[in-house]
Every structure is written in structure tokens, then in C-alpha cells.
Amino acid sequence: MAAAVLDRFSPQALRVLALFVVLVLIVLFFGSQIDNYYSARLFNRVSTSVAIMAILATGQALVVLTRNIDLSVGSIVGFTAFAVGDVLSTYPGLHPLLAVALAVAIGAGFGAFNGVLVAYARIPAIIVTLGTLALFRSLLVEYSDAKSIITANLPEWILQLPRANIVSFGDLDIRITFFAAVIVVITVHLALTWLRTGRKFYAVGSNPEAAVMAGINSTRIVFLAFVLCGAFAGLAGFFFLARFGNITVVAGLGFELKSVAAVVVGGINIFGGSGTVLGALLGAILVDLIDTSLVRWPLVSEFWREAVLGFLILGAVAIDAVLMRRLLALRHARMKDRRDKSVAQDGATA
Amino acid sequence: MSDAILELLGISKFFAMTAALSDVSIALRPGEIHGIVGENGAGKSTLIKIMTGVHQPTSGQIRIDDVPVQLKGTRDAQERGIAAIYQEPMVFPDLDVAENIFISHNKLGEVVRWREMYAEADRLIARLGVSLEVDRAASGLTLAGQQTVEIARALALDVKVLIMDEPTASLSAHEVDQLLRIARALKAEGVAVVYISHRLEEVVEIADRVTVLRDGQHVSTRDIGDVTTERMIAEMVGRDAGEFFAREKSHATDKVALSIEGLTVDGAFADVTFDVHAGEVVCLAGLVGARRTDVALSIFGVVPAESGTIAINGKAVAITNPKQAMELGIAYVSEDRRKLGLAMPMSIVANTTLATLEQFLSRSGLVNRRRERDVAESFRRRLNIRTPNVNTSVGTLSGGNQQKVMLSKWLNAEPSIMIFDEPTRGIDVGAKAEVHEIIHELAASGVAVLVISSDLPEVLSLADRIIVMREGRQMGIYDGAEATQENVMQLATGQELTAEPA
Numbered sequence: 001m002a003a004a005v006l007d008r009f010s011p012q013a014l015r016v017l018a019l020f021v022v023l024v025l026i027v028l029f030f031g032s033q034i035d036n037y038y039s040a041r042l043f044n045r046v047s048t049s050v051a052i053m054a055i056l057a058t059g060q061a062l063v064v065l066t067r068n069i070d071l072s073v074g075s076i077v078g079f080t081a082f083a084v085g086d087v088l089s090t091y092p093g094l095h096p097l098l099a100v101a102l103a104v105a106i107g108a109g110f111g112a113f114n115g116v117l118v119a120y121a122r123i124p125a126i127i128v129t130l131g132t133l134a135l136f137r138s139l140l141v142e143y144s145d146a147k148s149i150i151t152a153n154l155p156e157w158i159l160q161l162p163r164a165n166i167v168s169f170g171d172l173d174i175r176i177t178f179f180a181a182v183i184v185v186i187t188v189h190l191a192l193t194w195l196r197t198g199r200k201f202y203a204v205g206s207n208p209e210a211a212v213m214a215g216i217n218s219t220r221i222v223f224l225a226f227v228l229c230g231a232f233a234g235l236a237g238f239f240f241l242a243r244f245g246n247i248t249v250v251a252g253l254g255f256e257l258k259s260v261a262a263v264v265v266g267g268i269n270i271f272g273g274s275g276t277v278l279g280a281l282l283g284a285i286l287v288d289l290i291d292t293s294l295v296r297w298p299l300v301s302e303f304w305r306e307a308v309l310g311f312l313i314l315g316a317v318a319i320d321a322v323l324m325r326r327l328l329a330l331r332h333a334r335m336k337d338r339r340d341k342s343v344a345q346d347g348a349t350a
Numbered sequence: 351m352s353d354a355i356l357e358l359l360g361i362s363k364f365f366a367m368t369a370a371l372s373d374v375s376i377a378l379r380p381g382e383i384h385g386i387v388g389e390n391g392a393g394k395s396t397l398i399k400i401m402t403g404v405h406q407p408t409s410g411q412i413r414i415d416d417v418p419v420q421l422k423g424t425r426d427a428q429e430r431g432i433a434a435i436y437q438e439p440m441v442f443p444d445l446d447v448a449e450n451i452f453i454s455h456n457k458l459g460e461v462v463r464w465r466e467m468y469a470e471a472d473r474l475i476a477r478l479g480v481s482l483e484v485d486r487a488a489s490g491l492t493l494a495g496q497q498t499v500e501i502a503r504a505l506a507l508d509v510k511v512l513i514m515d516e517p518t519a520s521l522s523a524h525e526v527d528q529l530l531r532i533a534r535a536l537k538a539e540g541v542a543v544v545y546i547s548h549r550l551e552e553v554v555e556i557a558d559r560v561t562v563l564r565d566g567q568h569v570s571t572r573d574i575g576d577v578t579t580e581r582m583i584a585e586m587v588g589r590d591a592g593e594f595f596a597r598e599k600s601h602a603t604d605k606v607a608l609s610i611e612g613l614t615v616d617g618a619f620a621d622v623t624f625d626v627h628a629g630e631v632v633c634l635a636g637l638v639g640a641r642r643t644d645v646a647l648s649i650f651g652v653v654p655a656e657s658g659t660i661a662i663n664g665k666a667v668a669i670t671n672p673k674q675a676m677e678l679g680i681a682y683v684s685e686d687r688r689k690l691g692l693a694m695p696m697s698i699v700a701n702t703t704l705a706t707l708e709q710f711l712s713r714s715g716l717v718n719r720r721r722e723r724d725v726a727e728s729f730r731r732r733l734n735i736r737t738p739n740v741n742t743s744v745g746t747l748s749g750g751n752q753q754k755v756m757l758s759k760w761l762n763a764e765p766s767i768m769i770f771d772e773p774t775r776g777i778d779v780g781a782k783a784e785v786h787e788i789i790h791e792l793a794a795s796g797v798a799v800l801v802i803s804s805d806l807p808e809v810l811s812l813a814d815r816i817i818v819m820r821e822g823r824q825m826g827i828y829d830g831a832e833a834t835q836e837n838v839m840q841l842a843t844g845q846e847l848t849a850e851p852a
Contacts, residue, residue: 193462194461194462194464195460195461195462196453196455196458196459196460196461196462197460199445199449199453199462200453202442202444202445203442203445203449203453205444206442206443206444206445207440207441207442207443209440210440210441210442211442212424213424213440214424214440214453214454214503215423215424215425215428215429215454216453216454217425269444273442273443273444274444
């Protein structure tokens with residue numbers, strides 16, 4: 001019976017479930033450590049910041065599914081936040097939707113640059129995006145000309161955006177940005193589940209050779225993944241601008257690490273082919289929750305927050321590796337068993 | 351005009367200067383099972399790759415329904431109704447069975463209708479006369495199940511020509527029956543099935559016509575009624591007399607250098623037992639997939655044996671890693687020069703001393719570059735490596751010269767037992783003779799030599815004794831002087847007519 005469950009359900013479904021449990025445990029843990037932890041303020045704070053990370057993780061998830069990685073997302077967030085902030089400071093009358101479109105377009109452009117190098121020039125993604133991580137950041141430094149974007153110059157609507165609510169339950173606010181992020185995640189999830197192109201993301205990451213043999217244009221899929229990842233990073237950049245208002249050249253620094261952490265913790269296989277963006281959303285919440293909670297935990301110094309994130313990535317990947325190996329071993333044993341039986345049958349009938 | 355659905359006319363394919371296929375013509379009729387047989391290197395793989403659009407022919411014409419076409423890639427070939435399944439199935443482990451079948455179906459529209467897809471997958475699987483749960487992940491399937499998925503994928507694409515490349519090599523007897531049944535079902539639907547197999551008895555059982563290839567050339571195409579396995583074997587091995595190499599006298603001594611008994615690695619090979627004497631050349635013969643390399647890797651400690659014993663000079667040893675094997679005086683010259691043998695971008699000098707670097711350390715612990723160079727230079731002269739100088743990077747050399755660099759590397763370790771894995775694959779005749787010369791010299795100096803080779807004339811000219819393997823089992827041992835191509839081939843293909851399996 002247990003074996004039948006093992007065969008039928010993907011380990012991924014089990015992982016998402018496990019993630020929920022871990023999430024609850026972490027909340028309970030911090031609740032016991034920090035006074036006044038269960039407050040609407042914490043929820044609001046985490047949900048606002050998750051809005052950015054969830055969108056970023058969604059893009060990262062698309063790339064990781066195809067057996068690639070995008071380390072340049074932090075720099076893309078920084079550049080778009082600054083560029084859109086600059087444009088809005090100069091033309092405060094710009095329509096909000098145009099501002100969003102601009103952010104997405106800039107991000108998609110950077111993503112396309114990554115995509116061309118990875119998919120068409122066939123340079124390993126880790127090399128390409130490590131390079132563009134530095135390159136895009138340098139572009140931002142050049143573009144900023146030693147200035148910063150400051151709140152005072154931005155139009156009122158964008159400053160109000162992070163505090164705007166869709167609905168409130170008492171003190172608990174569902175912010176527009178959080179709501180938008182959830183919509184993005186759900187849309188991408190549905191697209192990955194129901195669209196043929198979406199399924200090809202899984203196919204390409206699952207077995208690249210077979211993808212070619214099956215006549216899938218994997219070059220195009222990988223390129224598309226990077227463009228989408230860039231576009232989502234651009235959108236995240238817009239939310240970053242809305243949330244902080246003051247943008248310097250270090251905006252979004254280190255976000256690549258957090259987005260990869262969210263994706264891996266969320267149960268997406270770093271070798272591609274399996275996982276869901278819903279998992280990535282949970283991963284983003286987990287990473288952000290820990291980050292935010294550690295700030296308020298007096299026992300841990302600020303310097304250790306990064307280390308906790310590092311432990312989290314290592315732990316998730318290690319569990320994944322061990323889990324997969326165990327599962328494969330189990331399956332192997334069962335297959336061998338079955339084959340021995342069928343051989344025995346052959347022997348009996350011969 | 352012809353009744354052929356797919357026709358190859360005078361197809362030739364050159365890789366660099368080597369002809370993989372020359373002037374091969376084959377016509378496939380709808381509703382026939384067409385067997386293609388030939389030795390390793392006869393050009394079967396190249397032929398498949400041309401039919402599936404992976405390779406473009408250097409010359410010749412491909413016709414589909416009498417219309418000349420150019421197959422631009424696997425996708426183009428599929429759209430024209432030609433698909434292939436391989437010994438190692440190409441499935442997506444993370445997707446479920448139905449998705450695996452329909453993943454490249456673009457005309458189904460962009461939105462996946464899961465329920466319809468499952469129903470359609472069920473119908474396809476049923477058409478093949480097998481049962482398979484279509485909503486479970488492909489990673490849980492047996493090899494046979496994965497093959498079924500691939501066949502269903504081809505069927506879903508309205509395939510007119512289905513190529514099966516060694517489909518039964520890793521299947522159990524029960525699964526083979528099932529596959530043969532599927533092949534017949536496809537034939538009944540009017541599909542032309544190309545059946546490529548080393549198992550001649552299967553080919554005789556299932557095929558309507560059989561084509562024999564040898565050395566990239568078409569030998570014959572006959573109706574199955576006119577074919578016997580003996581005749582197929584004769585046509586597969588028949589060769590120009592000029593390609594035979596003269597036998598040299600044996601240098602074998604009485605001293606047993608390497609003795610293995612009951613060696614087994616689960617899932618690879620079982621119960622392999624033989625001795626190699628000092629000064630003797632023993633060849634492991636067999637077809638691709640006979641698991642000869644696995645035996646060598648096990649002796650060399652890469653994949654240690656699960657049971658059985660290895661004794662060196664009469665002393666039982668447990669070899670668990672290559673370093674240990676090297677310390678015991680074993681050297682393994684790998685089949686795959688690129689992957690396992692040589693560091694291509696590095697110089698001849700660096701490659702020559704790679705396995706024996708500790709010999710070249712000075713007292714300060716640094717590498718003595720001059721001595722390295724001298725040794726490499728002496729091997730260059732001794733083995734006649736054709737290169738301007740020993741600092742040339744190995745990647746720029748020809749295959750034969752690369753092979754000689756690899757030999758230098760291991761000769762420098764002065765092994766007492768030397769294992770060669772396909773030492774002359776892909777190198778020209780001149781270099782081949784030189785490699786044979788080196789092997790003879792080694793044997794004459796008292797080294798025990800084990801050679802894995804799929805090249806039968808080579809085996810017959812080199813070996814003092816021949817061990818024939820088939821699918822992980824040791825089929826028999828021949829004395830080198832008594833063996834003929836025919837009887838080795840019979841054991842290797844499982845036609846146990848004249849010899850008792852040992």
C-alpha cells in the first residue's frame with residue numbers, strides 16, 4: 001500500500017506538504033521566542049516583502065525547471081527599480097500601467113540577453129548570468145551617475161501602492177502588491193499545468209536529449225524561460241521601487257541568492273524537470289518569514305541572517321538528494337523484484 | 351515507380367575521411383518488418399541517423415512515397431512519419447505516461463485537455479495490446495514500459511516508418527515476446543517496421559525481409575524464406591583477405607598473472623571466470639552490449655565486483671578503486687579516449703606522465719619538467735607518434751596518434767597486466783598494425799594482456815585465447831588458433847550450434 005502511494009504520487013507533492021509543516025513549526029518556534037510575535041504587523045510586513053520575492057522566485061522557477069539558473073535577477077531588479085524611478089521622477093504624469101509595462105519590458109530585455117547567450121550560443125547559464133550579474137549592476141552604476149532616486153520626486157500613487165489594501169480583516173491587510181503576486185503565481189502555475197508550451201518547460205529540464213528526439217524546440221523554450229524570468233524580475237523591480245521609494249545602486253543586491261533559495265526550498269529540483277511555482281511561493285514565504293523574524297530575534301546577530309539562508313539552501317538540497325536517492329533505490333528494488341517474478345513465470349511456462 | 355514507402359537510394363555518408371556508409375540502397379514497404387543486421391561498425395547506427403534526420407547523407411537520395419525529400423532533423427522526419435525507438439528509451443522521467451506520449455503534439459492546440467489526453471493515451475496503449483497506467487510518472491516504469499511509451503508516442507504521430515534499434519537488448523524474455531507482439535500489431539496496421547538487432551533468432555522470427563550490412567556497404571536484402579542464421583553470419587563477417595593480420599607466435603608462459611573466478615556485478619555481468627598468463631594475449635570477443643567493458647572496469651576497480659574473486663600472481667586481492675589496481679600493476683587503456691583516457695587540451699608530455707606523476711617529482715616535491723619531457727620524447731620515438739613536438743596538445747592529433755599517447759601513459763607505469771579496450775577503434779589501418787605490434791612486444795616482454803575488441807579479424811590475429819561474451823554471460827573459450835569468425839560469431843549472437851557454453 002505504502003509502495004503504491006510511493007509509485008503514484010510525485011515526491012514533489014509530499015515536499016510541498018512537508019514545507020507547510022515546516023512553515024507552521026517555524027511560526028510556532030519564533031512565537032515562543034519573540035514577544036508579541038503573532039501580530040498583524042508581522043503578517044503585513046511579511047506579505048509586503050513576499051510580494052517582491054514571490055514574483056522573483058516564479059521567474060527563477062521557470063529557468064530552474066529547464067535545468068538552468070539565473071543569477072542576474074538581483075541586478076535586474078536594481079536596474080529596473082532605478083530606471084523606472086528615474087522616468088517617474090522626470091515624468092510624474094506617466095500612466096501607472098505604462099510604468100509597469102516599462103519595468104517588465106526592461107527586465108525582459110535583460111532576460112533576452114541572457115537567453116540568447118544560454119540558448120543560442122550554448123554558454124552554460126551559470127557562467128552567463130554570473131557575468132551579467134556584474135554587467136547589469138555596472139550598467140546601473142553608470143546609469144545612476146552617482147545619484148539616487150528619492151521618495152520626494154516620485155508621484156504620490158506609487159508611494160501609496162504598498163499600503164493600498166484589497167481587503168482587510170481587522171488589522172490584517174491584504175495588500176494590492178501581495179494580491180498581485182499571488183495572481184502572478186497562480187497564473188504561471190495554471191500555464192505550466194495546462195498549456196502545452198508550459199509542459200515543455202518540464203520536458204526540457206527532465207531529459208534534454210529526449211526533448212530533442214521528441215522534436216521539441218528546446219532552444220526556444222530555454223530562451224523563453226530567460227525572457228520570462230527577466231520580465232518577472234522587472235515586475236519585481238517595480239514593486240521594489242514602490243515599496244522603498246529611495247533607490248540606490250545597491251537595490252536588489254543579493255536577491256539572486258534569495259530567489260534561488262526560495263525555489264530550491266520550494267521543492268523545485270535544481271536539475272530541472274520537477275516542482276511547481278506554488279512550491280516556489282511557499283519557499284519565498286519561508287525564506288522571507290525567517291529573514292523578517294530573525295531581525296526581531298535578539299539571540300541572532302544581523303551577520304548570521306545570511307548564514308541561516310545558506311543553511312536553508314544546503315538543507316533543502318541535501319534532503320532532496322537523499323530523498324530522491326532513497327526513492328530511486330526503492331523503485332529499483334521493486335522493478336528488479338517484478339522482473340525476477342516475470343522471469344520465473346517464463347521459466348514455468350517454457 | 352515502386353511500392354516503397356521510404357526509399358534510400360545510393361546513400362553514402364562520410365565522417366571526415368572515413369566512409370560510414372557507401373552507396374547503400376534500401377526500400378521499405380508498408381506493412382513489412384524489415385530486419386537489418388551487421389557487425390559492430392557495419393553502419394547500422396549511421397543508417398538510422400540518416401533515416402531519422404539526425405545526419406544528412408553526403409550523397410544519395412531519400413524518397414518518401416516516390417518523392418525525393420530532405421530530412422532536416424528529427425522533427426522534420428517525425429512530421430513525415432518516420433520515428434525511431436532506441437535500446438535506451440528516451441522518456442521524460444518527471445512527466446506522466448500520457449504526457450510523454452503527447453508532449454510534442456503541436457496540432458492538439460495550446461491548451462492541454464487532460465481528460466481527453468488520458469483517454470486517448472489509454473486507447474493507444476490498448477491498441478498495442480498492453481496495459482499501462484497512463485497517469486503515473488514515467489520514472490517508475492520498467493525499460494519495457496518506457497519503450498511502450500515511445501512506441502505509443504510514435505503511433506500518436508501517425509508514424510509510417512518505425513525504426514526499432516536494438517529494442518530487446520535490455521529486456522527479459524517475457525518483455526521481448528510483448529515487444530515482438532507490438533511489432534506485429536504495427537505491421538498489421540500497415541506500418542513499415544525496421545527491426546535492428548544482434549539477436550539473429552529474433553530477426554528470423556519476426557522479419558519479412560532481412561538486409562545485411564558490412565563495413566558500411568549493402569551486402570544483401572532477402573526474403574526471410576531465403577535466409578538462415580548461418581548464411582547471415584557468413585555475410586556479416588565476410589571480409590577481404592587483405593584485412594586479415596598475420597598471427598604471431600605465442601609468448602604465453604605457464605605463470606598465471608591474472609585469475610578471475612565467478613566475477614559478478616549485478617545488472618551487468620555474472621559468473622565470469624578466466625585466467626591470463628604472463629606473456630599471453632587473451633581477447634574478450636562479443637557484440638556491443640555483451641558487457642565486456644564492465645568486466646574490465648570491474649577488474650580495474652572502477653565498479654568493484656559484487657561477488658567472485660580476483661587473484662594476481664596467485665594471490666587473492668580485493669580491488670576497490672583504480673589507484674589500488676594501478677599499484678597492483680594493472681593498467682586499463684580505455685575505449686573512450688575522449689571521456690576516460692586523455693585530457694585533450696593538455697600537451698602530449700602532460701598526458702604521458704599523468705598516471706605516473708610521482709615518478710617525476712624532485713626532492714622539493716615539484717615536478718621535474720625536463721625529465722617529463724625526456725620520457726615523452728622517448729615514447730614519441732618508440733611508438734612513432736607523428737607530431738611536430740611533444741608539447742602539442744593531444745586534441746589536435748589524429749585518432750591513431752592519440753591512441754599511442756594513451757599507450758605511452760600506461761606503458762610508462764610499467765604494468766604487469768594490461769587491459770586494452772577497443773584499442774584500434776576509429777584509427778586507420780597503418781596505426782592499427784602499429785598498435786598490434788606494441789601489443790605483441792608487450793606480451794613478448796612477459797606482460798599479461800587482455801584485449802577487448804569487437805573487430806573479429808583483429809581478435810583472431812591477436813589472441814592466444816578468445817573468451818566470447820554475450821549479454822553479460824561468458825559463452826565459451828576458444829583457442830586462438832582454432833577459432834574462426836563463424837564460430838565466434840555464433841556464440842556472440844547466441845546461436846549455440848557447435849560450441850558448448852562454458
